[in-house]
Amino acid sequence: MQGKDVSGCWDGYSWMPFYMGTKFYASFSHHHDFDPAPKNHAVPQYGIFARLYYSCITKSNESQAAKYTALNCGGPHFRYNMELDALEHQEILQAKGIAPEEVRHPAAQARLDAVEKIETA
Numbered sequence: 001m002q003g004k005d006v007s008g009c010w011d012g013y014s015w016m017p018f019y020m021g022t023k024f025y026a027s028f029s030h031h032h033d034f035d036p037a038p039k040n041h042a043v044p045q046y047g048i049f050a051r052l053y054y055s056c057i058t059k060s061n062e063s064q065a066a067k068y069t070a071l072n073c074g075g076p077h078f079r080y081n082m083e084l085d086a087l088e089h090q091e092i093l094q095a096k097g098i099a100p101e102e103v104r105h106p107a108a109q110a111r112l113d114a115v116e117k118i119e120t121a
Helices: 048-068 091-096 106-120
Strands: 013-019 025-031
Antiparallel strands (some): 013 025
């Protein structure tokens, strides 16, 4: 991370495909605190629908890999680089009343505390 703070906030949605065999897929999607998302387990774990889902997801994963490895941050930032605010200015954290120190990695917080200690001495 080159000594920088992580400045992005997770929006609370995760999706993960499950390989159920050589040609079968199922998926799991959830919001923050594992609340199920609308399309959670939308496809059966076996049979023709899982096999069709396999071909769709395989093609989708290939196109996503091409986008994300093309020196950009992925959608919707395909044509420009994503710029994130510093943790002190994140709207999500401010709206929920969360201090940046609560979400910062402990090693990064210790490094910042050491710098502040040196500056105040």
